[in-house]
Amino acid sequence: MKALPSRVRIREVGPRDGFQNEPETIATEDKVRLIDTLSATGLRRIEVTSFVRPDVIPQLADAQAVLEGIERRDGVAFSVLIPNERGLERALALRERFDEVSVFLSASETHNRRNVNRSVEESLAGLERTLAGAREAGLRCEGVISTSFGCPYEGEVALERVLGIAERLAAAGCAEVAFGDTTGMANPRQAHEFFAAARERLPETELTAHFHNTRGQGLANVLAALEEGVESFESSFGELGGCPVPPGSTGNVSSEDVVSMLHEMGVETGIDLPRLIEASRAAQEILGRPLGAHVLRAGPVDWRASQDE
Numbered sequence: 001m002k003a004l005p006s007r008v009r010i011r012e013v014g015p016r017d018g019f020q021n022e023p024e025t026i027a028t029e030d031k032v033r034l035i036d037t038l039s040a041t042g043l044r045r046i047e048v049t050s051f052v053r054p055d056v057i058p059q060l061a062d063a064q065a066v067l068e069g070i071e072r073r074d075g076v077a078f079s080v081l082i083p084n085e086r087g088l089e090r091a092l093a094l095r096e097r098f099d100e101v102s103v104f105l106s107a108s109e110t111h112n113r114r115n116v117n118r119s120v121e122e123s124l125a126g127l128e129r130t131l132a133g134a135r136e137a138g139l140r141c142e143g144v145i146s147t148s149f150g151c152p153y154e155g156e157v158a159l160e161r162v163l164g165i166a167e168r169l170a171a172a173g174c175a176e177v178a179f180g181d182t183t184g185m186a187n188p189r190q191a192h193e194f195f196a197a198a199r200e201r202l203p204e205t206e207l208t209a210h211f212h213n214t215r216g217q218g219l220a221n222v223l224a225a226l227e228e229g230v231e232s233f234e235s236s237f238g239e240l241g242g243c244p245v246p247p248g249s250t251g252n253v254s255s256e257d258v259v260s261m262l263h264e265m266g267v268e269t270g271i272d273l274p275r276l277i278e279a280s281r282a283a284q285e286i287l288g289r290p291l292g293a294h295v296l297r298a299g300p301v302d303w304r305a306s307q308d309e
Contacts (some may be wrong), residue, residue: 002227007268009232011045011208012038012255014283015066016081018240019034020059022048022287028062030286032069037282039076039120039152041275045294047102047234051091057138064088067097079142083116101134102126102178103145103169107162108151111182114148124165128172135173142176143169144210150185159194163201176206178234182223184214191224199229208232211253213239213292218253218263224268229244233258238280238291254293256280264301273300 015035019026035048049068054061063080079100082088089102106112107122112120127143134141144196148162166177179198186194191209209225209232211218222233236252256276259269260302273295281298290297 003222004226004265004267005229005231006266007197007231007270008226008262009045010043010255010259010269010271011047011079011232011234012043013047013210013252014038014236014238014240014255016047016050017058017234018238019234020057021240022059023241024166024287025059026286028065028069031066033060034077034279034283034286035066035070036211038074038276039071039277041097041279042269043276044075044270045077045079045100047079047081048098049081051087052081053084054167064094067094070097071099079139081144082130082134084126085133088130088133090131093134095137095139098139100140100142102142102144103130103134103174104146105165105181106146107157107165108147108154111147111151111155113182114153124168127169129171131172131174140176141174142178142208143172143174144178144180145169146180146182149181149190150183152185159197162194163198166198166202166205170202170205174205175200176208176232178208178210178232180210181212184212184217185195186211187217188220188224192228193307195225195228195230197264206232210234212242212308213251213253214242218251222253222258222261226262237276237293238283238296239293240283251292254280254291254295256293256295260295260300 045058049063049066050060064174077099080098082101142221211221237255239251239254241252259271259273284291
């Protein structure tokens, strides 16, 4: 095994990426309570909501109320997902309530059209303007590239195409670029090759891996990225989330499963795993169904000798 980083950064995306895929409306006060619980776990970055059009994603129509309701905790950076200049304008009315913005597009034309009804070039041009406004407001910017490892409509997405988009985002002001395995198509060998190339092409940009567990390969892909020196990951507590297009693309890799694996390998995250599990249990109760995280069901590994005969 290659040498691993001694410490990694986890960005929790469940309150946005996870909640938006839930079919039943989650009450604003429940969202606020869960985010406050997450911010007490040692997580240092949490994506709390998005300023998308309320008619497009009704679940996130309460973005303003969520931002106004959550507790600001020292050392915890809140981020919001911004689709365009209009979304940024709405968000900036609450500038003091968050620290970072994420912008997004897909690497494949078909997925981008189905997701935001724009070509990739149209999305990039709009995001470049949005990022200029965000930087002017003093916000840290992240670019998220969906379908980086494969598209359910087009199949393989050329690595050169993905990295070219990443370079555009970095040039526009993104300090960080996240590569999304949006429908769980990535495999560990691909993840190794992808991040080896990405680190060479983008040496000054923070590279973040965003894997889904749709086909059960999420943790294996996290390990592959880790072995290539990736120190930043996005995950969702309870394994909430997925992708609205196409159907069946559910399941971000679970935060507690990632944290448990990293801690067992001696990689620090600064996160209190039992507290994180409690946050997922609270989400289970609110949603009224079991969530998919393995550690949520089995609990953390206990290396103490059993007292049972």
